[in-house]
Amino acid sequence: MSGSPDEAKRNPGPQNPIAASLDSASLHAGHSLRPYEPHDEDAAIALWLRTWQAAYPQLDFAERLDWWRGRWRDELVPTTDIVIAEGAGEVIGFVTVDPRTFYLDQIVVAPERWASGVGAALIAVAKQLSPTGLDLDVNTDNARGIRFYDKRGFSIAGAGVNPISGKPVHRMCWRP
DSSP states (O other): TTOHHHHEEEEEOOOHHHHHTTTTOOOETTTTEOOOOOGGHHHHHHHHHHHHHOOTTTSSSGGGGHHHHHHHIIIIHHHHHHEEEEEEEEEEEEEEEEEEEETEEEEEOOGGGGGTHHHHHHHHHHHHHTTOOOOEETTTTOOHHHOOOOOOOHHEEEEEEEEOOOOEEEEEEEEO
């Protein structure tokens, strides 16, 4: 009998909260979304480097690579939900979300995929992973990023300073 308590015990549905969120948001034009797996580390870190270098060419992000790899392994992987965007079998983006704190630490999209819908799909899944809200910091000189978040329902809620770069940031928030 469909919907019985016994059936629910046999088929409880996805156990992974990322997999549950991706059930309704996994396929988009030219890319797919899936949970992060340990073998994605090198591709995700290389994409982080390439993307940030494209966004801020005056900074040497290669100098920060060891720091970033440590932060990725020690801070983000153990505490956040990470969703990977793939296109043609390659990692083309990712988002990290801590639904306990609402913090979206990273959203990275390959520069050649900017304005392709990958970033919008990653924000949509981030909202599913943290349905009661999201917070993020964006550099105040990142007009493109601010417009991107604004179009997706985020608003500027405060100001601060990036503790690593010393650059001023906007705290942006989304609440349903």
